[in-house]
Amino acid sequence: MHRSRLTALVIDCHDMEAGIAFWTGALGTEAIRNDDPGDPYVTLEKKAGSLTLLLQRVPETKACKSRIHLDIETDNVDAEVARLEALGARRQQMIQGWWVMHDPNGNEFCVVPVQSREFPEGAATWGQ
Amino acid sequence: MHRSRLTALVIDCHDMEAGIAFWTGALGTEAIRNDDPGDPYVTLEKKAGSLTLLLQRVPETKACKSRIHLDIETDNVDAEVARLEALGARRQQMIQGWWVMHDPNGNEFCVVPVQSREFPEGAATWGQ
Numbered sequence: 001m002h003r004s005r006l007t008a009l010v011i012d013c014h015d016m017e018a019g020i021a022f023w024t025g026a027l028g029t030e031a032i033r034n035d036d037p038g039d040p041y042v043t044l045e046k047k048a049g050s051l052t053l054l055l056q057r058v059p060e061t062k063a064c065k066s067r068i069h070l071d072i073e074t075d076n077v078d079a080e081v082a083r084l085e086a087l088g089a090r091r092q093q094m095i096q097g098w099w100v101m102h103d104p105n106g107n108e109f110c111v112v113p114v115q116s117r118e119f120p121e122g123a124a125t126w127g128q
Numbered sequence: 129m130h131r132s133r134l135t136a137l138v139i140d141c142h143d144m145e146a147g148i149a150f151w152t153g154a155l156g157t158e159a160i161r162n163d164d165p166g167d168p169y170v171t172l173e174k175k176a177g178s179l180t181l182l183l184q185r186v187p188e189t190k191a192c193k194s195r196i197h198l199d200i201e202t203d204n205v206d207a208e209v210a211r212l213e214a215l216g217a218r219r220q221q222m223i224q225g226w227w228v229m230h231d232p233n234g235n236e237f238c239v240v241p242v243q244s245r246e247f248p249e250g251a252a253t254w255g256q
Binding site: 005007011067069070072105110112116 | 130140179180197234247251
């Protein structure tokens with residue numbers, strides 16, 4: 001008998017500082033750094049529910065389309081896309097009301113209109 | 129002023145039936161299908177905390193290394209890897225006590241020893 005569960009979501013970064021700057025800004029959280037320069041992982045303070053969010057330093061740059069991506073939901077797609085652009089993300093394509101974007105490490109994510117019944121529980125508020 | 133939050137994790141599947149069979153088995157959950165054959169999304173019943181887990185039908189097969197991956201934590205790595213192999217995953221590489229595996233769509237994930245202080249909260253129990 002054994003047990004298991006999903007525990008973490010790991011985002012590759014060939015440019016770790018750009019990854020930290022973008023994802024802490026995007027999610028409104030802090031990076032938890034440790035003192036070991038050989039450690040390729042940086043944990044984000046905010047979890048996605050029970051899922052720990054990790055950035056992982058990797059040597060290679062992105063070579064093809066992301067196969068797993070994250071969706072950020074928002075009550076103002078245009079304002080959220082502009083906010084994320086200012087943090088270093090790039091617009092790729094608009095599809096039926098949502099935007100496909102790339103983070104500074106080339107990782108794909110989408111900005112989508114409110115999806116969740118419980119929104120805005122857990123949502124961050126941006127702007128004035 | 130606007131609000132946003134992470135809402136979903138989306139896993140690409142060029143073989144949707146293989147993706148459903150694997151991920152429902154791996155996580156101990158059910159797929160929520162709808163009646164629209166044109167809808168490329170299948171939702172998994174179990175969420176990862178506040179994060180909705182979606183499978184997305186895509187035409188292309190995997191062409192290079194995953195840039196975002198999931199970790200599954202377990203109190204028995206060998207038993208969990210064997211269980212996931214039986215569901216169609218393949219071992220890639222053992223690194224310092226954890227296994228890098230590929231799901232049937234070629235998406236990378238890792239099976240790691242218990243990471244969380246709150247484990248086994250939310251963990252599924254497998255075997256006798």
